[in-house]
Amino acid sequence: MDTEAVVSEDSGPDRKRRVHGMLKLYYGLNEEGKAEEEAQSLDPCDINGPHFDPEHFLNKLRRECSLAELMDQETCMVKQIRSLDSDMQTLVYENYNKFISATDTIRKMKNDFKKMEDEMDCLSANMSAITDFSARISGTLQDQHAQITKLSGVHTLLRKLQFLFELPARLNKCLEMQAYAQAVRSHRLARCVLQQYSHLPSFKGIQDDCHAIMDKLAQELRQKFRDGGSSAKDLSECVELLLQLDEPAEELCDKFLSHARSRLESDLQGLEAEIRPYPSASAVKDASVRRLSSPASTGSPAASSPKASAIFSPSSNTDILEFIDRGCNEFVSSLCLVITSYQELFVSHAQTGELASKNIPQMANAKLHAFVDDLAARYFSLVERRIQEEKGVGDNSLLVRALDRFHRRLQAVTKLLPGSSVPSKGTEIVIRAATERVKQYLAALQSFYMDSLTDVRQALATPRLSVASASVGGGGGPSGRDGPNSLPELLSSLSASILNQIKSVLASVHLFTAKDITFSNKPYFKGEFCSQGVRESLVVSFIKFICQSSRQFCESAGDKGGSTPPALLLLLSRLCLDYETSTISYILTLTDEQFLVQHHSPVTPVTTLCTEAREAAQKLLNHYVKVQGLIISQMLRKSVETRDWVNTIEPRNVRAVMKRVVEDTTSIDVQVGLLYEEGVRKAHSSDSSKRTFSVYSSSRQQVRYAASYTPSAPMDTNLLSNIHKLFSERIDIFSSVEFNKVSVMTGIIKISLKTFLECVRLRTFGRYGLQQIQVDCHYLQMYLWRFVSDENLVHFLLDEIVGSSAHRCLDPAPMEQSVIEVICERG
Amino acid sequence: MEDDAPVIYGLEFQARALTAQTAETDAIRFLVGTQSLKFDNQIHIIDFDDENNIINKNVLLHQAGEIWHIGASPADKAVLTTCYNKTSDSRVVSCAAVWRMPCDWETGSNDSPDDSAHNPQTLELLCHLDDSPHGNAACVLWEPMGDGKRVISLADNHALLWDLHESSTQAKVSSTATLEGKGQLKFTSGKWSPHHNCSQLATANDTAIRGWDLRTMSQIYCIENAHGQLVRDLDFNPNRQYYLSSCGDDCKVKFWDVRNVQEPVKTLEEHSHWVWSVRYNHSHDQLVLTASSDSRLILSNMVSISSEPFGHLVDDEELSEGEDNHQEDKSKEPLKDSVVSTYEEHEDSVYAAEWSSADPWLFASLSYDGRLVINRVPRALKYRILL
Known part of the structure; x- marks a missing residue:
C-alpha cells in the first residue's frame, strides 16, 4: 500500500516518464535510466527515487504534517495509485495486440522465402548458360576484330601521311593564291609531326620543302609588311601571320611601328608643308596626302572647313580650323588606328594567345607609348607652330573650334591608351594657346586704345569753328574726323568704343569656356583661365594700361609742356574719372558674370583699380592745370619781361595780352565746363567786378608810411600786407585740384597770377609802368573773379601784384580808380 | 630732444x-x-x-x-x-x-x-x-x-x-x-666749381645749364632743357666733383651727373612754386636746402646720391675721392632720400637760402618781405649723420 501511495503521489508529466521508466526496466533497458536515477537523488524521502524508504517517509509525514494535511496526502496518494493501475492495464493490452500481429507476420514471411529460393536457383542456372554462349561467340570473333582495328589505324596514318606529302604543293598553291592565312594554318598542323619524324629522310625532305616554302612565305609577308602599301587591315593580318610563324615579337613591333611611323610622318610632313607658306607646293602635297589618309576622315566634321578657308586669312595657306581638321583626320585618326591594331596584335592577342612569353605585352606597350609620345610630340610642335601663326584677333571662334576639335580628337587617344601623357600635353597646348590668345587680345586692346587716342588727338587738332560749338552732326567716333568734334562727344564715343571693344574681346574669349567645347570643363578653364587669365591679365591689365598710359602723358609732356594737347589731357582725365566712378566696376562685374569667376587665387579688387584710375585722373587734371597755367604764364611773363617799364607811356588801354589772357581763360573755362561739373564756389559779393583795389590804397598808405620810416623799426614797412597774409591762408600754387570746373580754373588762374607777381618783382617800374599794371590788374579782376572758387584769392594775388609793382616803382604815383575803371570798360 | x-x-x-x-x-x-x-x-x-x-x-x-x-x-x-x-x-x-x-x-x-x-x-x-x-x-x-x-x-x-x-x-x-x-x-645764374682746381664754371641761361672750362673759356658740357622752365640756381656738390644740383620754375630740384647730361640722377618735386635757390651743405652733402616762392624752405636728405654712406662718417681720404664712394653707396642697404623738414616761417617768397660757413648745422633763409630766418638741422638727424 505504501508503494502504491508513493507511486500515486506522482503527477503531471513526471508520471508518464516514470511509467516508461518502469517499462524500460521491465524490458532490460534500464542501464540508462539507472544512471539517471543515481544522479537524481539519494534522498530516502523522494518517493520516486530508488533509495526511497517508506518507513522513513511515513515517519516524516507523521512528524511534520497536521492531520488535515495527512488526510489530503492520503487522498492524493490513493488517486495516484488508481491512475497508475489503469495505465498499467492499458499498456498491457496494447502490447499484447502488437505481439499477436508480429507473430502473424513472421509466419507469413516464412512461407514467402521458401518460394523465392526456388526462383533464384532457376536464375543462376540460366545465367551460367548465357556465359557459356557468350564465351563461345567472342572466341569466334576475336581474329576479325583485331584486323579491323589495325586497318582503321593504318587508314588514319595514311591520311596524315597524304596530308604531309601534299603539304608542300598545297602551300605552294596557297602562296600562289596569296592565301597566306590558310598556308600558315596548314603548316602549323604539320609542323609538330614533321618535327617529330624529321629523322626519317622522306619526312625530312617534306619538312625541308615546307620550311623553304614557309620561309618564302614569311619573306613575302615581310615584304608585304615592309612595302607598306597595304591597308592597315592587311598589315595587321600580316603581323598576325608572322607572329604565328614564330617571328620575334619585338622585331615585329619595331617593324610595325616603324612602318606606321613612316606613314604618320608623311601625314606630319603634309601638315608641316601647310605651315610653310608655299601655296602651290602644299596644294600638290595636299592632294597626295589626302589620298593616303585613312577612310575615317570622311566621317569627321570636315564639312565646314572649305567654307572657312574661303573666308579667312589669306596670309596663311589654310586657316587653322582646316589645318587642325587635317591633323585630326589624317594624323590623329591614323594614329588611333595604329594604336588599335597594334594593341589588338601585340597586346590583347599576346595576352590570350599561346604564342608569346609573358613579358611581351609589357614590352609592346612600352614601345607603343614611346612611339605615340614621340609622334605626338612632333604633332604638337606642329600644331603649336600653327597656333602661333594665328596672330590676327579678328575671329576667335575659328581658333576655339580648331582647339576644340584638336582636343576632342585627342580624347580618342586617351581611351585607347589610358596611361598616355598625350592628352594632358594636348590640354597644355590648348591652355597655352588660350593664354597666348588672351595676351594677344590685351595687346590688341592696347593698340586699339592708342589708336583711338591718336584719332582723338587728330580730331582735336582739326580746326573747329568755335570751342563751344554745340555739336550738330554727332556720330563723331574716333574714326569720324570730319564731323564736328566737341569734347563730350569725343569722350563718349571714345569710352563707348573702348567699352565695345572690351565687350567684343570678352565675347571672343568667352568662346573658350562655352559649354559645348570639350576643354571648357577642364579645371584650368573653369578656374584659373577665368580669374587669372581673363580677369587679371586681360581686363585688369587693360584698365591698368589705360591708367598707366595716361600717367605717361603727364610725365613725357612734363618738361616740354606742349607735346600733348591740353584738351586731350582733360578728356583723358574725365575718362579716368568715369572709369573710377562706374566703368571699372561695370566691366569687372560683366567679366565676373560672363565667366562665373570663382576666385581661388587673390584677384585685384575693384577698389584698387578705382584708386588707380582716380590717381590717374587726378594726375591728368593736375597736369592739365599746369599746362594751361604755363601757357598763360608764358604770355604774362613775356609781356612783363620784354617791356621797358620805366620809360613807358601813360596807359590808355588795357594791354592786348591781358585781353588775350581773359579770352584764353574763357575758352579754357568752356572747355573744362564741357566735361566737368561746375563745382562750388564761395558766395560772391554783390558786384565783384566793381570792387576797388583796397590794397592799392593800402600800398599807397604804405608808401606814405614808409616815408616816415625809421631804420630801427624792422617789420613795420610791410605791416599791412603782412597782416593780410597772416589772416589769409597760404596759397599753394601748383597744388592738386578737385574734379570740378571751378577748382580747375582756380588752379590755372593761381598759376598765372603768381607768375605775373614774380615777374613784376623782378622789374623796375616808372610811374606809367605802375599805372599800366594797375589798369591791367583791374581788367583781370573784372573778368577773372567769376571763374574761381574764392574770388578773394584773385583779389589777393592782384593786390600783391599791384603792391609789388608799387614797391618796384621809381615814382609811385598811382592812377585814379575812376580813370582805371573808364579805361577798362572802354577796353 | x-x-x-x-x-x-x-x-x-x-x-x-x-x-x-x-x-x-x-x-x-x-x-x-x-x-x-x-x-x-x-x-x-x-x-x-x-x-x-x-x-x-x-x-x-x-x-x-x-x-x-x-x-x-x-x-x-x-x-x-x-x-x-x-x-x-x-x-x-x-x-x-x-x-x-x-x-x-x-x-x-x-x-x-x-x-x-x-x-x-x-x-x-x-x-x-x-x-x-x-x-x-x-x-x-x-x-x-x-x-x-x-x-x-x-x-x-x-x-x-x-x-x-x-x-x-x-x-x-x-x-x-x-x-x-x-x-x-x-x-641768369652761375656757380664756380670748387673741383678740378677751380677751373670749371657752370652757368644757367633759360632752361639750359652749361659748363665752362676757365682755362680755355670754352663750353665743356651743356644740359639742354635741364628744367621745363627757367633755371633759377645751381650748386656744386662740395664732395663729388661731377655732381651738380639745379632748380627752376618747374618747381623741381634736379641732381645731375655732368658726365651724363641726358637724364638727371634724381628729381625732387616738393615745392609748389618756383624754386629759387638750391644749396648743398658744405660738409655733409646729403643735406640740400631749397628755397621757393611758395614761401617754403625745404631741407632734404639726399642720402642716395651723397658722398657719405648713410650713418657713417667718412674719412678725409674718402671724401676726396667721391667717385669711389659711389659704388659703396650702391651696395649699401636701403638709402632713403627724404624731406627732413619743411620750414614755413616765411610769409612771402623765399629767394635765398645759405648754409653758415662756420657751423655746418645752421642755415639762413631770406624772404622778399625782408624776413631772415635762421634754422638748424634737426638734432636727431645731426646725430644720425655724425654717429
Missing part, C-alpha cells in the same frame, strides 16, 4: 641777396643786401650768437643802388661783391662792384643798436667791375677757396674772369666767354 626754435630777424626793406661770410669760420655771420628804390640800400651783417640764440646786426650803407646779388670773398672777411641796379635818367643799369667793409664796423656793434642805426657806416668802394660793354651784371662769383684775387661776373651773355690787383682796388678782365645763340641770351 627739442630742436631750437628758429630765430627770425626782420629787415625794413625788401631783400633778395643773402650770403654767408665765407672767410669767417668762427662766428656765424650772414650778409644781406636790401632792395629799395627810394632809400639808401643797406648791407646787414647778421651775427648769430649760437649760445644765447640772439641775433646781432650791423648795418652798412650801400648807396650805389638796390642789391640783387651779394658775394663774400673767401679770403678776406671784409671784402665783398655786390650786383646792384643803378637808376639814372629813367634808365636802370645793373652794375657790379667790389667793396670793403669799414674796418671798425664791429666796434659799432658794441654800441647800442640805436647808435649804429642812426649812424650807419658806408661801404668803401674798392673797384667797379666795370663791364658796361658787356651789359648788365647778374651775379659775381668768387673763386671758391681761392685767395680772393679772382672773380667771375656774369653779364647778359658774357662770363668775365677778373683778376683783382693791389688789394682788390683794381680789376682787370683776364678772359671772357660769350654765349652764342639765337635770340637774346642771358645768364
